Amino acid sequence: MLFEQVLFFVAAAGAIAGALGVVMIQNPFYSVLALVGHLVALALLFLLLRAEFLAAAQLVVYAGAVMVLYVFVVAYIGGADEPLSPEGGAIARLGPLFALALLLELTIAVGGSELAALESAPGTAAPGFGSPAQIGALLLSKFLIPFEAASFLLLVAAVGAVVLARRRRGLEEAGAEGATQVAREVREPAEPATVAGASGEAR
Amino acid sequence: MSPVWFVALSAVIFCIGVGGVLMRRNPLVVLLCLELMLNGGNLALISFARMHGTGDGQIFALIVMVVAACEVVVGLGLIVAMYRRRLAIDVDSMSELRG
16 A cells, blocks of 8 residues: 555656656657656556556557657657747736646645545456456447547548648649638539539649 | 545646646647646546446546547648748747648
8 A cells, every 4th residue: 555655656746747847848859758758657657546458558559659750750840949938928928827727726626526535446446457358348349439430530630641741742832722722612612513523633 | 545646636737738738839849738638637537437446437548549649640740731831830820720
């Protein structure tokens, strides 16, 4: 029990430090690295909550694949340092205040709930709780439709990323043409669909 | 450990993410802060799943991870497209995204 508490506070400190690092560090590359540390600490917390499969997925998918994507893009566009405190912009100045107000409100909400009465997590967790077998069984029985929707969403995102980031010849002209075409199609919905298809092919 | 600790930690992480989204101007870092917010939500979901002793909350967290991956892919695609068009990588100057 004591070991569990020590582990919780170590992981929580790591997670908060990583999160603050993401926000405070000016170089985006180091922000990404801070987020990796944050994700590893969160995976430790997931393990404490007996979500073993999710901890592994967090490490492999998030800290592995997604962060590698981030690092590639930062290296591609060049992480330019930016001044942390911008001169203008009411949103940027009021942002920390808003975040603090939200934190206060959430703290009041959590403190006012009956959660604190649950001193320890109930021992109702089945032996296979959080295991890949249980997650897989749930995904393929009770949550089949969200599972399929997630796979479809991933497909849509992959196609969208290819469309957004592909290298086109004469990018500016094509982009301007495409924008005007889209605007025309939006304004004139009575236009025959074949024209829209032809223009889409021409792009 | 009482689940209130985990929920309070998730609230802190979420609020740090909110502050980052509002303060930072580099869209890459804004995306990173969105990840922070999603992770805070994930932590709350998983702690509630532990509290109830069922795996439903963990499935929710898994779906949130999928949505986060999709958001990252599309957001990074947008940033790369902005870079290719030699636009400033700054959310304040991108006040109108019309393709």
